[in-house]
Amino acid sequence: MATARAYTNIALIKYWGKQDPQQMLPYNSSLSLTLDQFYTETKVEFLPKQTNQTADSFVFAGVAQPVSPKITRMLNLIRQAAGWSNFARVETENHVPTSAGLASSASAFAALAAAGAQAAGLQLSPRELSIFARHGSGSACRSIFGGFVVWHAGHDDQSSYAEPLLATVDFPIVVIAVLVDQRPKKVLSSAGMQQSVATSPFYPAWVQTAESGIATMSQAIAAHDIARIGQLAEANAMQMHATTLSAVPPFTYFAPMTLKIWQLVQEFRTKGLSCYITLDAGPNPKLLCAKQDAAAVVKKLQAALPQLQCTICQPGPGVAYRD
Numbered sequence: 242m243a244t245a246r247a248y249t250n251i252a253l254i255k256y257w258g259k260q261d262p263q264q265m266l267p268y269n270s271s272l273s274l275t276l277d278q279f280y281t282e283t284k285v286e287f288l289p290k291q292t293n294q295t296a297d298s299f300v301f302a303g304v305a306q307p308v309s310p311k312i313t314r315m316l317n318l319i320r321q322a323a324g325w326s327n328f329a330r331v332e333t334e335n336h337v338p339t340s341a342g343l344a345s346s347a348s349a350f351a352a353l354a355a356a357g358a359q360a361a362g363l364q365l366s367p368r369e370l371s372i373f374a375r376h377g378s379g380s381a382c383r384s385i386f387g388g389f390v391v392w393h394a395g396h397d398d399q400s401s402y403a404e405p406l407l408a409t410v411d412f413p414i415v416v417i418a419v420l421v422d423q424r425p426k427k428v429l430s431s432a433g434m435q436q437s438v439a440t441s442p443f444y445p446a447w448v449q450t451a452e453s454g455i456a457t458m459s460q461a462i463a464a465h466d467i468a469r470i471g472q473l474a475e476a477n478a479m480q481m482h483a484t485t486l487s488a489v490p491p492f493t494y495f496a497p498m499t500l501k502i503w504q505l506v507q508e509f510r511t512k513g514l515s516c517y518i519t520l521d522a523g524p525n526p527k528l529l530c531a532k533q534d535a536a537a538v539v540k541k542l543q544a545a546l547p548q549l550q551c552t553i554c555q556p557g558p559g560v561a562y563r564d
């Protein structure tokens with residue numbers, strides 16, 4: 242039995258498009274920041290053969306749920322590596338201080354891979370663990386590590402892994418998670434990616450710019466240049482979203498409120514408040530700024546849109562185990 246905790250991450254250079262959906266190999270490398278405010282804690286127990294459990298079981302927030310194919314897939318990978326066939330009991334909780342509107346699949350599959358591997362007695366390196374996590378959800382491979390993390394696209398199972406770029410973030414960057422809509426997204430990221438890859442005439446340009454964005458973003462991080470990190474992240478997010486608007490048929494993850502916030506962020510900048518926006522496969526924006534500006538950004542945002550819930554996140558740690 243083992244329990245692991247993993248934090249969610251926000252991609253500054255995004256993963257968008259699977260080169261090999263079976264192996265979960267992306268077309269482009271991606272770069273993220275792990276956040277400290279939202280995590281998943283998962284306990285995995287492999288049951289002795291003599292128990293009469295005849296399948297895996299899954300309890301989410303104290304309630305029994307069906308075991309999803311992705312969970313089964315992850316447990317099978319672990320069983321295969323351990324040479325076991327025992328069924329598992331998985332218990333998981335998401336910890337969200339205020340509803341942050343952050344995707345939970347990254348923290349969920351990082352925690353499941355780590356707890357599962359530990360419970361099965363596998364001695365995996367963090368890199369190997371990131372490869373396991375990738376099979377649950379691409380972005381999960383980055384949540385194995387804290388701070389700034391790169392996921393190398395690679396060309397096969399073993400070459401597609403995450404590694405820390407800067408594990409201890411010693412400069413004051415924060416991410417403000419803004420909640421505009423808590424409903425599940427209409428187009429799941431896998432389906433959205435597939436549509437962009439198959440139909441957007443801009444998709445090849447996306448892969449090229451995202452790939453070269455890794456080097457530019459790494460330089461901005463090395464220089465501790467928060468404004469440059471923000472500019473590059475905002476540009477990359479809009480380039481990703483351009484592949485959805487240019488898909489056939491077109492679609493978007495923007496809600497009217499998302500656009501409103503983007504406009505406000507641009508207005509803040511003209512008034513000297515340095516702040517940038519990024520957005521994943523859903524309408525909830527994440528704003529990047531320096532820690533000393535975060536309170537002013539939240540105040541201005543809530544002055545314009547009083548109903549908005551904002552959570553200020555700092556760089557978070559990598560996966561950890563609990564007894």
Ligand code: PMV
Pocket residue numbers: 251252254255256257271344346347378379380381430431520521522
């Ligand atoms: O890991 P998935 O399959 O949920 O895809 C994540 C895709 C984005 O969040 C939009 C970008 C990213 O790199 O996290």
